[in-house]
Amino acid sequence: MEPIKILTKDIDVEGMHTLEVYEKHGGYQSLKKLKDKKPEEIIEMVKASGLRGRGGAGFPAGLKWSFLAKDVFPRYLCCNADESEPGTCKDRLLLEKNPHLLIEGMIGCAYACLIGTGYIYYRGEFQHASDLMDRALKEAYDKGYLGKNIMGLDFDFDIHTHLGAGAYICGEESALLNSLEGRRGEPRLKPPFPAVEGLYSKPTVINNVETLCVVPYIINEGPEKYAAIGTEKSKGTKLISVSGHVKKPGNYEVPLGTPTREIIYDYAGGIRNDNKLKAFIPGGSSVPMLPAELVDTPYDYEALAAAGSMLGSGALIVMDDTVNVVEATLRLASFYKHESCGKCTPCREGTRWMWQLLKGIHEGEGANEQVEKLVDICDNISFKSFCPLGDAAVGPVASSIKYFRSDYDLLLKTSSASGAA
């Protein structure tokens, strides 16, 4: 498919992070259009565009905005810039290279949703992005794009920034809210959803960096133009972080529906040393891995779900045939064991058990029955955990056993424990 650039159009232009260069390339034009539009019209535009949240769940952005509890104020906007999912590095690109695009998108969202205060919540390691954003925010305030009576409208909007302490769970929206409020970064029970009771118990919109960065395009170009890109239900372009055993790892903006093969072989240059593809994880470490035979799956929400995985955060992790899938899975399980917040038993205990069994199998101490035990633990975490991190931890493990049992058998065959079993 033809490359279409919405988010990355001018990303490589020298100095794009400055207001001067951003404006030269059409920056902040969408604010002028706000003068002729009522807030609810902007919400309708975002609905009509078909834009779905790019943080993982793919929930329609305009619909989320329309769910805000009526007539309850103040309301808040939280931009989720936590980006802690292994393999995902696309929000960081936008934050560092084009901070004004996010500010412009947040202003559009705030205007549409009658919000006066916004927050950008970064993962703890994003100090550089945070410094660049502070500079961009100052420029935007000085120019009158933020603050009181923006563009002469009866509309005030402020943006504050907050660096987390580097916990994956703080990317989950309700844990993010807790963390912003100065509490322990643990998920809250839902419902109520943030649109009804969010930050400081007030209606809150939480959107991913990439989602908000699309908003200026929709306001400037109209929802139809955005909706014309992609597939029937997966509209627009997606920024994909391609990592692992490809020749050119990096972030690529592709129309949704592009075959995964094209992303790996054309955009990312194919497999290193021209090795064979063995497996790929389409949407970040929290979604099930798929075998090479499914590489023609179109990269969109529906097709990847039909193939048994998810689009998730849009991080395509590629593994060639030199990889032992048990070892790769052990690395992922180690991450989830470490990042489990400990609030609920299935995830707190289960992630540790999964890691321990995988470690044993990988070190040649596993018996057949331990693989069965792994499957059993997966069943006991899935849909029984308090928040989706538990399910996320299961994704790589269960799929690795489903598709790559032979890698497990190879280790079991050579293990003395297996012989005894």
Ligand SMILES: Cc1cc2nc3c(=O)[nH]c(=O)nc-3n(C[C@H](O)[C@H](O)[C@H](O)COP(=O)(O)O)c2cc1C
């Ligand atoms: C464990 C966990 C981690 C998450 N991490 C992130 C993250 O780093 N960034 C993000 O935007 N969404 C993350 N999410 C999804 C958010 O909870 C939420 O759905 C998202 O920020 C909503 O924005 P969107 O509608 O624009 O996608 C995470 C979810 C879970 C369960």
Ligand code: SF4
């Ligand atoms: S599933 Fe894991 S991360 Fe989520 S609440 Fe339970 S222990 Fe915490």
